[in-house]
Amino acid sequence: MKPELKIIKLLSEWSPYVDEHLLNSRTFAFGLFQYDKCGSDKLYIGNSLYMNLGMKNILGLDHGNIKQFINPDFQTLACKADTNGDGVVFDGILTTGSELKSRSVQAKVLCRQKLLLVLCEYDISELDRLNSEMVELNQELNNVQRQLIKEKKLLTKTLADLKAAQSKLIESEKMASLGRLVAGFAHEINTPIGIALTASSSLTDAQQSINTMLTQEEVEEEELISSLETIKDSAPLIINNLKRAANLVSSFKRTAIDQSVDDFHVYNLHEIINDVIISMNSQFKKTTIDIELECPDEIELYGNPNDISQLLFNMLVNSRLHGFDNGTLKGSIFIRVNRENDNLFISYSDTGKGMDSETVRKVFEPFFTTLRAKGGTGLGMYICHNIVTNNLHGTIKCESRQGKGTEFLICFPIPKGNL
Amino acid sequence: MDNIIDEDQYRQYFNNLIQGRRIPCYNIVNELLLSDFDIKTLYQNLFQRSLYSVGELWEHNKITVATEHMTTLITESLMNQMAAHLPVGDTINKRVVIASVEDEPHQIGGKMVADIFELNGWDTIYIGANTPTLELIDFIKEVQPNLVGLSMSVYFHIDNLKKTLELINSNFERLPLIVGGQAFKRGADSRIKTFKNTTYIPNLEALEEYIKNFKEIESI
Numbered sequence: 001m002k003p004e005l006k007i008i009k010l011l012s013e014w015s016p017y018v019d020e021h022l023l024n025s026r027t028f029a030f031g032l033f034q035y036d037k038c039g040s041d042k043l044y045i046g047n048s049l050y051m052n053l054g055m056k057n058i059l060g061l062d063h064g065n066i067k068q069f070i071n072p073d074f075q076t077l078a079c080k081a082d083t084n085g086d087g088v089v090f091d092g093i094l095t096t097g098s099e100l101k102s103r104s105v106q107a108k109v110l111c112r113q114k115l116l117l118v119l120c121e122y123d124i125s126e127l128d129r130l131n132s133e134m135v136e137l138n139q140e141l142n143n144v145q146r147q148l149i150k151e152k153k154l155l156t157k158t159l160a161d162l163k164a165a166q167s168k169l170i171e172s173e174k175m176a177s178l179g180r181l182v183a184g185f186a187h188e189i190n191t192p193i194g195i196a197l198t199a200s201s202s203l204t205d206a207q208q209s210i211n212t213m214l215t216q217e218e219v220e221e222e223e224l225i226s227s228l229e230t231i232k233d234s235a236p237l238i239i240n241n242l243k244r245a246a247n248l249v250s251s252f253k254r255t256a257i258d259q260s261v262d263d264f265h266v267y268n269l270h271e272i273i274n275d276v277i278i279s280m281n282s283q284f285k286k287t288t289i290d291i292e293l294e295c296p297d298e299i300e301l302y303g304n305p306n307d308i309s310q311l312l313f314n315m316l317v318n319s320r321l322h323g324f325d326n327g328t329l330k331g332s333i334f335i336r337v338n339r340e341n342d343n344l345f346i347s348y349s350d351t352g353k354g355m356d357s358e359t360v361r362k363v364f365e366p367f368f369t370t371l372r373a374k375g376g377t378g379l380g381m382y383i384c385h386n387i388v389t390n391n392l393h394g395t396i397k398c399e400s401r402q403g404k405g406t407e408f409l410i411c412f413p414i415p416k417g418n419l
Numbered sequence: 420m421d422n423i424i425d426e427d428q429y430r431q432y433f434n435n436l437i438q439g440r441r442i443p444c445y446n447i448v449n450e451l452l453l454s455d456f457d458i459k460t461l462y463q464n465l466f467q468r469s470l471y472s473v474g475e476l477w478e479h480n481k482i483t484v485a486t487e488h489m490t491t492l493i494t495e496s497l498m499n500q501m502a503a504h505l506p507v508g509d510t511i512n513k514r515v516v517i518a519s520v521e522d523e524p525h526q527i528g529g530k531m532v533a534d535i536f537e538l539n540g541w542d543t544i545y546i547g548a549n550t551p552t553l554e555l556i557d558f559i560k561e562v563q564p565n566l567v568g569l570s571m572s573v574y575f576h577i578d579n580l581k582k583t584l585e586l587i588n589s590n591f592e593r594l595p596l597i598v599g600g601q602a603f604k605r606g607a608d609s610r611i612k613t614f615k616n617t618t619y620i621p622n623l624e625a626l627e628e629y630i631k632n633f634k635e636i637e638s639i
Contacts, residue, residue, distance in 0.1 A: 071477075071478060071480065072479075072480055076479075090480065092480045092483075093480065093483055093484070095484075104484070128484070131484065131485055131488065132524075134488075135488045135491075135492070135524070136524075136548075138488075138492050139492075139495070139524075139526060139547065139548055140547075142492065142495045142496060142499060143526075143545070143547050145496075145499050146498075146499045146502060146530070146545070149499055149502050149503045150502065150537075152503070153502075153503065153505075
């Protein structure tokens, strides 16, 4: 009997059980396999009785091989059939081929009298391939996401380190500006002390002349008068200049000393601004730059006067350096203070060179400087911005035009603790 | 903190995972992290355990391969979300390259290993699944790591692993290697014993121990 006839005969014995499944399925491959127990363990051997072309393709060999059943494998199918008896052994995705090159089909496996009928309904290999591709792409996406997360973490850490370094730099810049302030005062105090010293030398000389005259029998009137004149002139000179020095020391105490401590107290705004101007005298006196201050005498604020002095100090330094080309240009600086209700407005302007729009845009950025080569740190205006926004809870704006000058407009609420 | 995740919580996680519900899974992971469970415990007792169960379900045809892939991807995305909260260890100036062997499509195990190295301050370069052997060799030449880790989940890739180990041994005489993955549970470790400088790492505890005692191979 021809194999085909044999299989038809075999299949006819499955009827009507198989008919029902065959009629309702879209079978493109089918094969009939027999299995047998091998030894006492649950091990099974098997071979194919018949396979159509589709089944041969799926199993990847002309004669088929039960080892080509991967998931479920032939052992699992045979074991299940042996245990459960006749009926549906498997209904699902059958993977065949080898671990490295496989294909997947939607399949049903039926059992009858130690025979397994495998019906492959449709090939889902293409779907499987697409699925694998999608998985690969998803993995790639996942890996990129992972990489991004790690990079972000590193950047966050770097940013935190940078911020810490920036705070340190700002602190050291504050200390450096304190040093410059001290130097300014020292220079200022030097002048009255020098005058007082010269005057006291003249006083000593005059006193010695009078002493000498007292030992002589005859004294020339002119000589005596001259010495007395010297004493008369020197004494007030000494007093006035020492007073000036004492005032400067007070100024210094109000500004420089206050900068090193967070001391909150009531202070007079006019006095503080004036002290800053005095402290800058050494830098401005050899220039042709006028500084004009318009500030009501009676404004008293509660807070740390260091905020105001540091703010103005930095702006004055910038005007001299940038606006007036290191003090070589002629011009004026105006500091105008107004109080409106609970707000204080400070307008600081100069008639210097002004800035282009790009510079204005970046003027409050940390480390932005047009004089890096000459040692500028680019922190001055950043510190000003911090003082106004963080310490004084206000705003600072910069307006400037090249050739016309620069104006800073500062506005902040008068502190609630103000008396 | 003991390393046992409550069975009910695990079941809840597993059920959500198998049904593709990422957000509840993420919430459970978050809860566990807040309860001071360490990364290693979550990796082994939650991710690894659930994925092994998923693998078994697939082998028994209880779930489709698509579901298996979905659970893998959800787990990977959970690991990524966790990575954002992992502390960055103090760097110790050592570099490791981690890869899955050629043709190996699974990569979660390798990622777990990479994360543990990172937590220990290593500069970690994770290459990913299915790394072509020759490209791996070139990459090692380029980045000069102190260690290379190879992951293999499917036993059938043993020949690729052997080929890779052979090439690394001959190109980099003093480069230490670690290998691991599910395939070794089926006896693959006995087949790599002949390779130089190669250590089989069976789990994350053994990995931590290895990292702690890591020593460069001295020149002869």
